[in-house]
Amino acid sequence: MSSNINKLTRKLSRNLRSLGVTDAKKYTDDGEIWPRFNTLAEAMSGCKDGTRAIEYYKTLAVGNEVIRPIVSDSIERFLSVYRPTILLPIAQDGVIVDIGAGCGLFAVFAALLHPDKQVWAFEADSQLCDIAREAVANLAIKNIELVNKAVVPQDWPTTQNQINVFEDGVFRSLRTKGKQEVALLSVNDLPFGTTTPIALLKLVAPGMFLQLASELVEHSQTLLGEVWKADYGAKDHAMISALLDTVPSGCVRDAESGLLYKTHASRRTTRTKASWSPAIFPAKAEPLNTVIIPVYNIGDLVEPCVESIIKSIDRPTEILVINDGSAQAETLQSLAKVAKMAHTKVIDKPNGGCASARNLGLQIAQGKYVTLIDGDDFVEECFLPLLNEAIYVGASNIAEIGFADYSSITGEVSDNIEPYTDRALRSGMIGYESNMWNILRRQPAIWRRLYRTEWLRQNGLNFPERIKAYDDMEFQFISLYLNGGVSYANARGYYYRKDRPGQDVKASDTRHFGTFQMLVTMENFLRNRRAPRDHFVLFDLFTLDCLSWSYSLIHPQLRTPFLEASRVFMMGGKSFDRAANVHWEISQRINSPDSDFARDFCAEMPDHNALERFHSSAPAYMDHIYDYHFPLEVSS
DSSP states (O other), rough: OOHHHHHHHHHHHHHHHHHOOOOOOGGGGHHHHHHHHEEEHHHHTTTTTHHHHHHHHHHHHTTOOTTHHHHHHHHHIIIIIIIHHHHHHOOOEEEEEEEEOOTTTTHHHHHHHTTSOOOOEEEEHHHHHHHHHHHHHHHOOOSSEEEESSOOOOOOOOOOOOEOOOOOGGGGGGOOEEEEEEOOOEGGGGGOOOSOOOOEEEOTTTTTTTHHHHHHEEEEEEEEEOOTTTTTTTOOOHHHHHTTTSEEEEEEEETEEEEEEEOOGGOTTTSSSSHHHHHHHHOSSSOOOEEEEEEESSSSTTHHHHHHHHOOOOOOEEEEEEEEOOHHHHHHHHHHOOOOSSSSEEEEOOOOOOOHHHHHHHOOOOOEEEOOOOOOOOETTTHHHHHHHHHHHOOOSSEEEEEEEEETTOOOBBBOTTTTGGGGOTTEEEEEEEEHHHHHOOOOOOGGGEEEEHHHHHTTTTTTTOOOTTTTTHHHHHHHHHHHHHEEEEEEEEEEEESSSGGGGGSGGGGGGGGHHHHHHHHHHHHTTTTTHHHHHHHHHHHHHHHHHHHSSSSSGHHHHHHHHHHHEEEEEEEEHHHHHHHHHHHTTTTTSSSSHHHHHHOOOOHHHHHHHHHHOOOOHHHHHHHHHOOOOOOO
């Protein structure tokens, strides 16, 4: 490492000590930065000298507890906000402008990806600017100009030359008492001129984002950036949406809640297919997507399902129809027709349940991404294009799209069931949800999600074949927990067929008791990961929702044993405090519209004393649930 970087490290370390920080290692994130480097290398695999730049930043971070969090944070921002758009073709005319350049990672890759364009990078903090200059010098990049000044709006007071730096997050440890005197540069005095076209504008300026952006977008083709609550109302995205409407393309992340994404003009409607640049999804022989469709005696419904998927395809895709031992003549005739359709392969297997069919599909899938669709449902044309866009824009392992219920009897379609509509994203825009409670309380709907295939395999994620109904519940919980969030396309892309005779979702038999075995697996998963207490609270609420739903469907003759098993699971093997919290939550639901489960659950333990007696005598549920002799049939 050069002497300049060593000097910078010592300077930053002194800043840490001035804040009373003696252990700089607490501000590093070794567990996060190395996977980010790997993802960055994959994203930049087609970039000339990209590997050399990645290795330089990796060398910079190795063994340097002060610089490492800066580099790690820059990579995370690059992957989640800037990467998708920087890989798209940008305007032929104009310069690339990076305001809030940080350690220079975005400017470096912008210069390498677009060697024919001049890159102007502005960074207010002198220490970060030194890191960026060192990178540019070591990589011998000629088309970057670094300016150690803060770009400010036209009416910014010229006497106010102190701005907040490292205001929040990973840089907090590096603040020099919260303020730093910097040189200011008005947008009227930018060195490339006020009328020069800006092919790509990246803007990170907490507290002045909207004002700066509004003064610069007139000449900009693409806008990238991040906003904080200081920039706009916590719940009001209207100003950002209006701003994005003024540029042909752009991506702005709300640092508080996720992503806002503005698609290209050609992709504004939800039914329009995406026109991906080869730089994002190269046109290779192997498929980008694998669609897995398990089928068992569903008549001719698989035909419209596959036909709708084919209409959604705009990149190489394979459709695997897994026939799980269907014996129904109509289904077999329909499968014979489907086998002749484009992109489609029908695979026959002995009957083993939906989980086994899905697992077979996951084993042989060749696509980079995989989606699992129910054979009696159908999709919109936007389904695959928007899911591909969402999983890429969000740099996520999971993406989902909105859906609507479809009645097999009346043909009626419900109102759109969009993901997280409180975000007020317009149709077709992309968001990211990281609140696990918001995610897990939603319907277990793996059929409207897209997963990164290699990630599923690395984590050993598949479906429990011992479970013959609702097997997606365990898969959904563990996959979403591991990913920590989900990218979503705010559009209706999937139609979930209801009211079909023989649907598992309407079952009222003993298959509901399989829920307890899946819940045991999920709790063991959390315990093995030594999950924090609040995650178990979340799991208990999730469990209550699952058991309440099953109780509302199960046959009346099975309610008593189901209720007994529910009490044992919710109270046995838990601390009394945790059991008491669960009891309190259930008691609060007694007066809710769907209160049967809550009312009957509390019937034998109406108060705290009764709860204490039950808890002290309840068997440990881990053994009890697996040994429980559940009813095998319902008398007529």
